[in-house]
Amino acid sequence: MGRLVVVSNRVPAPKPGTPPAGGLAVALAGAMQERGGIWFGWSGRTLPPSAPEPEEPEMVENGGVTYALVDLSERDLQDYYAGFSNRMLWPLLHYRMDLTEFTRVALGGYYRVNKLFARLLAPKIEPDDAIWVHDYHLIPMAAELRASGLKNRLGFFLHIPFPPPDILTVLPNHADLVRGLAAYDVVGFQTPNDVENFETYVRREGVGRRVSAGRFVVHGRSIRVADFPVGIETKSFAATAALAGRHPLVKRMRESMVGRELIIGVDRLDYSKGIAERIQAYETFLTLDESWRGRCTLLQVTPKSRGDVPEYAAMEREVAELAGRVNGAHADLDWTPIRYVNRTIGRNTLAGLYRLARVGLVTPLRDGMNLVAKEYVAAQDPEDPGVLMLSRFAGAAHELDGALITNPYDVDGTAGALARALDMPLDERLDRWKRMYQRIEARDVNWWRKSFLDALEEKDAAVADRPQIAVVR
Known part of the structure; x- marks a missing residue:
C-alpha cells in the first residue's frame, strides 16, 4: 500500500502543533498519517504582481502529513477560481443556469491552473501512490497528470451535485469536462441521483455506457462510478x-x-x-x-x-x-x-x-x-x-x-x-x-474515506458488493 496524495483547491494546512480543523481534514489527514502522504493545492495566497510562476510548491510538514502549497497569481485566481469555477461551474452544477457567466478567458485560466498544479505535483508522485482529487475546481487534473506519464490510480470525488444532461450541456465545454472525468479510475458522487445523471449524459451524448453495476466505459476507458455519501465524525x-x-x-x-x-x-x-x-x-x-x-x-x-x-x-x-x-x-x-x-x-x-x-x-x-x-x-x-x-x-x-x-x-x-x-x-x-x-x-466520515479508497485501490470485487445506502443504477 503506497502513500495517499490528496489534491484540493485549497489546502487546510494547520499551524505547526495544531490539529487539522473539520471532519474532512481530520479523516484525510488521519489516512495520510497512517500511510504517509501529501496534501497538495492552493495556499490561499497570491503572488506579487511581478513574481514569476512558481517552480516548486512550498512544503510544510505537520503531524506526519506533508502539505504542498502553491501560490497563485491574481490573474490565475480571478480566471480559474472566481471566474470559471465559481461563476460558471458552481451555479450550473447547482441548477442555476440563470446565474452562469461563461468566458473563454476564464475557461483558459481554469485549464491553465490545472496544468500548473499537475506540473508541480507530478515530480512528487511515487509509482505506488494513490491520488485522490477533490471537487469541481480540479476536474481536468487526471488528464493533465496522465499527459505527464503518470500511471497511478487516480480517483475523483465531486462534493456538489452533478446535474442532468439538459443542464450540463448548457456548458460550452461540457464534452471536455466529461472526457476529463473519464481519465480517472474512480469517480465518486454524493447520491444515486448524481450517478444516474452521469449515466444519462454519457448514454445520450454517445460517449459511454454502463457495462455492469458501478462499472462504465467512457471515451474508451473502463472506470468505476458510484455514490459515496460524505459523513461526519x-x-x-x-x-x-x-x-x-x-x-x-x-x-x-x-x-x-x-x-x-x-x-x-x-x-x-x-x-x-x-x-x-x-x-x-x-x-x-x-x-x-x-x-x-x-x-x-x-x-x-x-x-x-x-x-x-x-x-x-x-x-x-x-x-x-x-x-x-x-x-x-x-x-x-x-x-x-x-x-x-x-x-x-x-x-x-x-x-x-x-x-x-x-x-x-x-x-x-x-x-x-x-x-x-x-x-x-x-x-x-x-x-x-x-x-x-x-x-x-x-x-x-x-x-x-x-x-x-x-x-x-x-x-x-x-x-x-x-x-x-x-x-x-x-x-x-x-x-x-x-x-x-x-x-x-454507521456511515461516518471514516466509512466514507475507506469506501472510496477501497474502490480506488480495488480492494472490493465490485462497487455493488460493498454496503451502500442505495444500489447504483
Whole structure:
C-alpha cells in the first residue's frame, strides 16, 4: 500500500502543533498519517504582481502529513477560481443556469491552473501512490497528470451535485469536462441521483455506457462510478454537543430562550441554500399560526461568502433586509422573531446550539450533501431530540429518512411542516432521531474515506458488493 496524495483547491494546512480543523481534514489527514502522504493545492495566497510562476510548491510538514502549497497569481485566481469555477461551474452544477457567466478567458485560466498544479505535483508522485482529487475546481487534473506519464490510480470525488444532461450541456465545454472525468479510475458522487445523471449524459451524448453495476466505459476507458455519501465524525460531534452547554454563548442562549422554542438554520451565504425562502416560510408560519408568536425564535447563522462576487453581495443585502422586515412586522417589546448572525460561529459552540434547538431547518434549493443536517442529528439529546426539517433537494435526504422532508420552493408547505415539527410528540421524535443517528453513526466520515479508497485501490470485487445506502443504477 503506497502513500495517499490528496489534491484540493485549497489546502487546510494547520499551524505547526495544531490539529487539522473539520471532519474532512481530520479523516484525510488521519489516512495520510497512517500511510504517509501529501496534501497538495492552493495556499490561499497570491503572488506579487511581478513574481514569476512558481517552480516548486512550498512544503510544510505537520503531524506526519506533508502539505504542498502553491501560490497563485491574481490573474490565475480571478480566471480559474472566481471566474470559471465559481461563476460558471458552481451555479450550473447547482441548477442555476440563470446565474452562469461563461468566458473563454476564464475557461483558459481554469485549464491553465490545472496544468500548473499537475506540473508541480507530478515530480512528487511515487509509482505506488494513490491520488485522490477533490471537487469541481480540479476536474481536468487526471488528464493533465496522465499527459505527464503518470500511471497511478487516480480517483475523483465531486462534493456538489452533478446535474442532468439538459443542464450540463448548457456548458460550452461540457464534452471536455466529461472526457476529463473519464481519465480517472474512480469517480465518486454524493447520491444515486448524481450517478444516474452521469449515466444519462454519457448514454445520450454517445460517449459511454454502463457495462455492469458501478462499472462504465467512457471515451474508451473502463472506470468505476458510484455514490459515496460524505459523513461526519458522528461520535466525536455528539460528545462535543453533550459538553457544549458549558460554553458561555450557549448558556446565554439557553437563558434567553426560557419559555420559547429555538429553531436553527446554519448556512454559508449562498444562493443555493434557500435562506430567503426559509425566512419567508417562517414568516408565513407566524402569520398562519398566531399561537406561536412570542413562543419561538429562529436563529439564522449565515457567515459571509465570496463577498467580491456581485451576486453574493446582493444576496447578503436581500437576506438582511428580509430578516429586518420580518422583525419589524412581528416583533414585540420582549420578543425578536429572527436572530440573524452574519458571522462565523465556532464548531463547538454550534454543536451546543444545535442541541438546544427543537427544530433544525436545513432547506437548500440544491445541495450535494449538506453536513449541517448530519451535525444537527448527531448533536441531539438522545432523551429529548429535536426534529430535522430537510429539503428534498439536499443530498442528505437520500439517507436521513427520519427527517421531515420539505420542498423549499413551497413556502406554505414548509410553514405547515414547521408547525408539525414544533408540535411533534416525544415518541415520534425519538423514533425519527434513532433511525437517523444509526445511519450517520454507521456511515461516518471514516466509512466514507475507506469506501472510496477501497474502490480506488480495488480492494472490493465490485462497487455493488460493498454496503451502500442505495444500489447504483
